[in-house]
Amino acid sequence: MVYDALSDYELAFPGPLRDKLVAAVLDGSKTATTGLLIGYELDGEPLPLPGHRSALIDSGGQPVAVLEVTEVRQVPLGEIDLAHAIDEGEGYTSVAGWRAAHENFWHSQQLRDYLGRPDFTVDDDTVAVAERFRVVSLVPDEATVGAAVAAESAALVAALRAAPVADLDRPTCCPPWTVRGEFAHAAIALSRTLAMLDAPAPAGPPVDTARYYSPDERFSPATDRQRVDIAQEYAEQRTPAELIDWFEQMSAQVVARVAGTQGSRLVTTRHGDPMRLTDFQVTRVVELAVHGLDLADALGVAPWLTAQAAGVVEGLLFGLAAPRAAEExxxxxxxxxxxxTGRTPLSAAEHARLRELGITWLTLG
Known part of the structure; x- marks a missing residue:
């Protein structure tokens, strides 16, 4: 398993077919899949239950999304209906076409070797596991995350350099932080990457990004108070120009160090958990983007949220549902x-509409 608390979700075998199926999941066209009960029995795995979450794995063995099972049915192959075939997202227009394509896979030498049954075949009575799922969150690749850190850091520096120095002492929506204090917090959060990369890689398996935000003692009032005090003290010990200069240099170092390191390299978070470097950098994009909105509001300027950072954060929080949620x-x-993130409360009507559409999102801490 890639993650400690998520099983691996593997469609077909690594190669062109898996690439095609994973792409269909990521573009939203594939929301269902069909396996064979014999495969679960051979692997000694229980059938997934609605609500079960797992990491979708690509042909390179890397996670690309977190999926949640919404429905599982055991049915004879002869009872698979057209709606299910269409929702597999591979362009099927008939059950017969769906069946023929799947039999090509189920009767392949690769699957027969895996099952240890050289003459394995399916028929109408073969028990299938018909499954539906939704994309809970996206797991971006290291290049995408690196570009988001670089873009959002540069936008933050430009905005603060353009602001009158006196405005950096304005209060933010996160008291007792001023603009300087909240900026210092985001800066310190990003700088931790360098110390993590200087330390030895921990043993795995790593936590996933959602687990990083588990609402436990790591986000307790006492821990939050400590974060606030550290940032405020750091900001007060430096002039605004010194703080901005330090962040600009440090963020460039982070981008360069991360770009030269495998995204699957494990680092130890301040909570003591092992985490993939790319996943940890996603949390840094969240810090920069969310606190950037607070700083823009405090400065009275338009938000500078970059497309790169917005894409990473939306993928984490909404999976594929962000465009629809924004439209609604x-x-x-x-x-x-x-x-x-709760900075603007949803009305009761907005909550109801999103629930009606089945749109949910990850809660941060």
Whole structure:
């Protein structure tokens, strides 16, 4: 398993077919799949239950999304219906076409070797496991995350350099932080990457990004108070220019170090958990993006949320549902992020509409 608390979700075998199926999941066209009960029995695995979450794995063995099972049925192959075939997202227009394509796989030498049955065949009575799922969150690749860190850091520096120095002492929506204090917090959060890379890689398996945000003692009032005090003290010990200069240099170092390191390399978070470097950098994008919105509001300027950072955060929080959620709420990307993080409360009507559409999102801490 890639993650400690998520099973691996593997479609077909690594190669062109898996690439095709994974791409269909990621573009939203594939929301169902069909396996054979014999495969679960051979592997000694229980059938998934609705609500079960797992990591979708690509042909390179890397996680690309977190999926949640929404429905599982055991049915004879002869009872698979057209709706299920269509929802497999591979362009089927008939059950016969779906069946023929799947039999090509189930009767392949590769699967027969895996099952240890050289003459294995299926028929109408073969028990299938018909499954539906939704994409809970996306797991971006290291290049995508690195670009988001670089873009959001540069935008933050530009905005703060453009602000009158006196405005950096304005209060933010996160008291007792001023603009300087909240900026220092985001800066310190990003800088931890360097110390993590200097330390030995921990043993795995790593936690996934959702587990990083588990609402436990790591986000307790006492821990939050400590974060606030550290950032405030750091900001007060430096002039605004010194703080911005330090962040600009440090963020460039982080981008360069991360770019030269495998994204699957494990680092130890401040909570003591092992985590994939790319996943940890996703949490840094969240820090920069969310606190950037607070700073823009405090400065009275338009938010500078970059497309790169917005894409990473939306993928984490909403999976594939961000565009639909923004459309239903009538907001832009910054407005969606404000609502997803509680900075702008949702009305009862908005809550009801999103529930009606089945749109949910990860809660941070």
């Amino acid at each position: 709420l009538g907001v832009d990307r910054a407005g969606l992020l404000r609502r997803a």
